[in-house]
Amino acid sequence: MVQTIYESFGYVIPETVLSVFFVLTLLTSLVGDRRSKYLPAYTALLGFAVTGAFVAGQIGMDQLVFSGMYAVDPFSWFFKVLFLVSGALIVLFSMQSRELDTASTKYAEYYSLIISLTIGAFFMAGASNLLMMYLSLELVSISSYILSGFTKENPRADEASLKYVIYGAFSSGLMLYGISILYGLTGELNIYALNQAFSSGALSQVSVLIAIVLMLAGLGYKISAVPFHFWTPDVYEGAPVTVTAFLSVTSKAAGFAMLIRFFKIGFIDIAAQPAVAGMWQIFHGLNWTDIIAVLSVLTMTLGNLVALWQTNMKRLLAYSSIAHAGYILMGFVTLTDQGISAMLMYFVAYLLMNLGAFYIVMLVANKYQTEDIDGYAGLGYRSPYAAFALTVFLFSLTGIPPTFGFIGKLYLFAALIKTNYIWLAIVGVLNSVVSLYYYVKVVRSMYLVTPADSTRVDFGFGTNLLMTVLMVPNIALMLYFTPVLNWAEHSVLMFGLH
């Protein structure tokens, strides 16, 4: 029962509010001191808060609005919450970032771009129409192009943004071409309708395949899966830390949201009776899960192996984020709601630990002017608390108890074992062992190397507080992860399924 457009507006209030605040934040540059960094920041924060209130109101909604363009369902709700949290955190980070304080920085634009990226991510999470998908993807992309090159004076940032824009535009172009082919084959842009067309089975295999592969190129680039990951390390290294952190969480998560929705709605065989409850089947003649499996293996393996050799902290985290994309993809291979819920749970963990890690990296860059792992020597003695926090985040990334990262991995592997993807699970765990090596490399240089000068460097109370806020859940959610798991389980619900 598709709503009329007018009624539909009721369902996009959060997005609308965000857009309003986008404008407001932009306008703050006109009022007051143009160089003030706080006014826009607080405006943005307020924006996220207000939106949060409205999003909270949407809990449990399961609607398809704007004539099937946009789904407001638990699945997208989950991601919206994630995006808001990450956006707010990024704003908080940015307020402390030193590298943004350049002569030409226009804070208003910076923060408004963060908001716009979040808006794009919102739509990616809900988009159930190919056009909608493309548009939201572009919105996110364009915002991130600008953000990654935001510190204009910094040649590395410029380079990053240039590579990003070229690579991104190209990939989205491929995706668009794929969309056009799909449209040509089915005459539909709505993925539900696509599903109908596919299940009729009357389509030419090859063209469908071409289309899907081209789509995959676009999506793969967003989640930086091998072999579409090449931009990631360079951009992550070049861009400001805050932006890198933002990209590594929000835009990646959005990409995954879109990927999951596209494949799950588009290719699930609704008619078939699933063998196990929560296990969905794709109709015959199109076996793309193996491709995803191979991609995930390649992604995590390459990410981890290359990461072993990084000396730059941001680059290391970049490759680690590639590896994590690989882990998350594993969950999708299982084709079960359990796999999806494991992925969702992993996103929560990933947000907490990754943002945390980047936050410390930013702080260290501020105070120690270094992004090199060797620069972290003796951090454990010079700034114990920050070092401890970073240790927690890194072990969480490795996935060792007692951290939440462990639970995330646990459930991913559980999903695999459940569906007898033993080999994939083994590859996964071996990868996590390898990953230990480079995460510990950082810990090692923080604690096992005695610093040249051992002067204490302390961060302010607020900073420590923010660290704690990020760190506590990393431990606490391991000891009691019921709520997250519960939330993840209920968030696999998409409109039109179940």
Add this chain to the structure above:
Amino acid sequence: MASTESLLLNLALAVLFLPLAGFALLIFFGKKIPRQDLVETGILFTALAISIYIMVQKVFFVSAPTIDLTFKWLDLGAVAGQQGFSIDLGIAIDNIAAIMLVVVTLISSLVHTFSLAYMEGDVRYTRYYAYLGLFSFSMLGIVLSNNLLMIYVFWELVGISSYLLIGHWYEKKSASDASKKAFIVNRVGDVGFFIGIMIVFTSLHTFLLRDVFGGIAAQHLTGPLLTAAGILIFCGAVGKSAQFPLHVWLPDAMEGPTPVSALIHAATMVAAGVYLVARIFPMLTAEALTVIAYIGAITAFIAATIAVTQNDIKKVLAYSTISQLGYMIMALGVDAYSAGFFHLVTHAAFKAGLFLASGSVIYAMHHEQDMRNMGGLRKKMPITYWAFVIFSLSISGIPFTSGFLSKDSILAGALAYGLLTGNYLIPIIGYLVVFLTAAYMFRLIIMTFHGEPRDHHKYEHAKESPKVMTVPLIVLASLSIFVFYSFNPFNPEKGWFLQAVQQPASVVPAAQSYGFDQPVNDVQVTSPQQQPNAAELSVEAQKTETTRYEEAMEAVHYPGLALSLTLAVLGILAAFVVYDWKKIDAEKLKQRVKPVYTFLYNKWYFDELYDATAVAGTLLLSKSLAWFDGHVIDGVVNGAATLTRLWSTLSGKFDHYIVDGLVNFSAWFTGFLGKATRRVQTGKVQTYIVFALLGVIVIFYVFRQF
């Protein structure tokens, strides 16, 4: 009666634990107690008194062959439907145990007394007495145990106390080496012992000797396994009693203080092996006994030949000990059980005496042990001299000495065995050794006491040892006279001793025992402990079953006696001819038989052999394995790591090489399209794009396959 038995048992326990108490006392409060030495010595004399009482009671008044005290030491319960696992331990006193009690406590207390002077002012005087206490405890433990496990336990404990005492002067490398060698060589034997025990236990589920014998009699353990068990347990004896091929540790053990050599390495501990064989005698099959007999004979011969050539007074005695032990083992092997045990006892007395006497000589000569620097001490120290003579006569088997009685019955047994089995090699060796024994003993006496002093300086200072040292000598010398064992100086058969020490009946299946051991009548063969009157029964069985053997012994007794006597006298004469009257020049003799002499002088090169094979082999193996561990095993791990790293560098260089390669390819490709052939494009972003595109294509083709 029962009250007497329990009294005896309690007394036995007292005898057992008194020395341990002394040990604990000295170890923990040694420094605080005045005259700790006297404390320990006193303890030992008390123990001696009690032991004598026990022996007299047991041998002459208690009719039961064995007084037994058993308790459950360990119970692991049972797995449902399987045989439960529990270990019983306990002590038992039978005649041989009672006699051994006296022997051990007697020698021990005498040695304690002797040491009062000999060890005076030693650096670790207290330690010394503590360890003696520990040793006495463990030795008595072996004597009293009624089960294999406890025997093994105390077996190891005597090993340790001997280790500690040999290494008493551990500042000397040679001493610590010797102690280590003694322990490890013994360990080798003990492993055999251990395996033997395991065989017995796994087949019979008990360590108690009486149940073991019962089980064997009930045919629960038969055939080759039974033989194997016997031989393996005997391995323990081979180690402790320094039998060939594990005899190499005993001569080195002479690094320890001389009284220790007297107590442990002559009288008691080394005899423990013989005692063990006597204990397990009923379960030994014919094959096992034959092996034992040969080991004993070979040992006796080898050791005797070496003894002839040695110049260190203690070394000579050490080899003579080995050779005598060989005798005992041989005796048991040839089924002359009582004779073997008899010789054990007499030997304990006179060999301890010999060591103490040599100790007193060494004491007088200020720790000079090389006989070539002695001589003419007869006038200086008469008591020692005469004691020495008596002991030597005894060991050479001259009538009216204890040695004569025991050795003679052994030889008779061996001869009888030869007659019955047609296996004459053993008796021949036996008689050969008689000659050698007499020869080297008197060579020793002559070189030490007769002739002219060779080292005058030492000679001047030499004087007779103090009372505490001479009194034990006198005691032991008197104990080497026949009367203490049998009133008939020529035939001990009717003496109380051999009456008390009756050969237990064999429990092995008929087919596996010596033919001449077969009961002719229908006496059911069981171990004595199982039926109250089994003693008489077994004696009966003895009477009936060993008639052939006894006849043989009777037949060969006097000829054998005559032969051995002649050989002994010849031996003595030879010694005098060569060393005293110098009718034949010893040096010339050496020259004439140079190769033989060097061979013997170097102890048949056993040490060299073992060093070259076992020791060197083990060390080499361990070195190479350590290398293997460090380089290969660990290398594999690190190798894996390196591989991973290599792999990762590859993927790290991925963007560089492979992508560049693709760039060149794409450049060529595009150039081929006719445009910009000259200007090869190598922009990084674009190479990324190229790669992504190739990815798409690859994926597409992989897709196609499905």
Add this chain to the structure above:
Amino acid sequence: MQYQFLGIGYLTWITFLPLIGMAVVLLIPKSNINAMKWTALAATILQLVLAAIIWVNFKPSLSGINDPNGFQFVEKTRWIDLPGVAWFGHVAVDYFLGIDGLSLPMVMLTALISFVGVIASWNIGKSQKGYFALYLLLDTGMMGVFVALDMFLFYVFWELMLLPMYFLIGIWGGPRREYAAIKFFLYTLLGSVLILLVMLGLYFSVNVTDPATGQAMHTFDMLAMMNPQNYDPHALFAGIGTYWRYVAFIALFIGFAIKVPIFPFHTWLPDAHVEAPTAISVILAGVLLKMGTYGFLRISFPIFPDAVLKFSYALAILGFINIVYGALCAMAQTDFKKLIAYSSISHMGVVLLGIAALNTQGVAGGVLQMFNHGVVTAMLFLIVGVIYDRAHTRGVNDFGGLANQMPVYTGIMTVAFFAAIGLPGLSEFISELLSYLGAFQTFRWIAIFSSIGIVLTAGYMLWTLQRVFLGQLPEKWKGLTDVNGRELVSLVPLMVVVILLGVFPSIMLHPMSATLNNLVDFIHKVGTGMTALK
């Protein structure tokens, strides 16, 4: 529920006491080092007292292993509970603690060794705060492993132990500490991820009805995993002697074998031991190695009895290799600590040999050997620590004649060495005897070959003893002082235990026997397909 203090069960107390201590240590200002030491000491002493109380109240008759009613001091509460949605099923993780005759000795051992360890780390040089905090965390992890009956919980504790260990070796260790620490870390993590996978496989294979709701659910409850009837017929690990069960057993085996360590997974051990500070070596050898074998007996054996019966011969051979190989490698070492490290490998081989025999005496011997070896090796490492503190070298050949210089020390050391040699009257003799007896019954020849180890052990131990303590004292060591009071406090209790258990092994064996017999019985019955369940 019985056995509570402040409404909290004894086992929770004994497990988390150190954690409380850690919190206190963290609150103490950096300057006040003594306070930290004493806090740590107090925590461990309390732990020891509690262990003693548990010991006293322990009922030896109960059988444990697979029987929920056979466990004592049980604490079971829902930790994670999700009614779940239809397709997901009920998710439940229990906080399930309990001990039986198998875990009791390990609990005692952990309490004892942790206490000794604190004393041994009295003179830790730098950043004491971090040290004691991590130390106590480690303590909690170890204790937890031995009392957890829920596999998830077990795994969490198992991993929890890794992190502090890494830092304790890596920060306070010797010159090559970084290498050793990371090696230890990677090795153990590799092992534990394998355990993790098997754990998940079991989780999905086992289906029980939740007593609370009555609906079917998966569970991490070890006891439920032991019952063949709980297996979902279509599940991965269903049935007896199926392919995946063997695979799982081997995976588990490797996971635990790395901890034991069993050849060829042992190479982390020498490095870790050599580099770790004394107290940590003590903990490593005293407790951590036991976790591997404990894992076998608690998880691998009863959950995969069929696989155990199939592979027991291989296990015995590995045990033999460990014994002889370790002993020979030890013989070649000149670093005192490395030597003892290899001797541990050799002695743990005895454990493996014993438990592979799968009969009463063998398993009992193995478990007893776990305890005894823990105590004896702890002593040995303390002993090395004592001279290392004084002489700052561990070269066996650098010493000699210490016996005169440090008589008391030598006396204690002699006891430890002779115990390690397996001298009767000292604890390790009994356990080795039982292990060998057990092994001999099942694998005669392997047992016979293994007994070579008896000689080799005597060989290298006495050789070391001679090189270090006998002979002439080199001039440079004239200044060495004998053991001081603190060291005595750490050494004497262990020595007492060694002698006591040497004479009255029943003290330790009695509480075990019911449990272990049940284990053996269970393995044979279930492993051969005849389900025998109460």
Add this chain to the structure above:
Amino acid sequence: MTVHVGLTQFLVVSAILFSLGIFGVMTRKNAIMVLMGIELILNAANINFVAFTRFGLMNLSGQVTAVFVIILAAAEAAVLLAIVLNMFQQINTVNVDEVDKLKN
């Protein structure tokens, strides 16, 4: 006589455009030219959309999409040009080859 122009011709054209676009993106040295390549790709897609709508007798969503894409292409172009401009100010080049400071 008139040549009948059907769907096929349009698709062929778009395919050629698409290929040329990719070719351009891969080979052009000047960032602006790379941008042109991307535009070609997008417009190839546009041609598809429009053509499908026209000949496929389908709904109008294709046409709508084309309109959206044109707008987006403009936006993207703007961003890219801005970045290139900034790049030129910073390191005086619009040559994408010379932008390779960030690498492993």
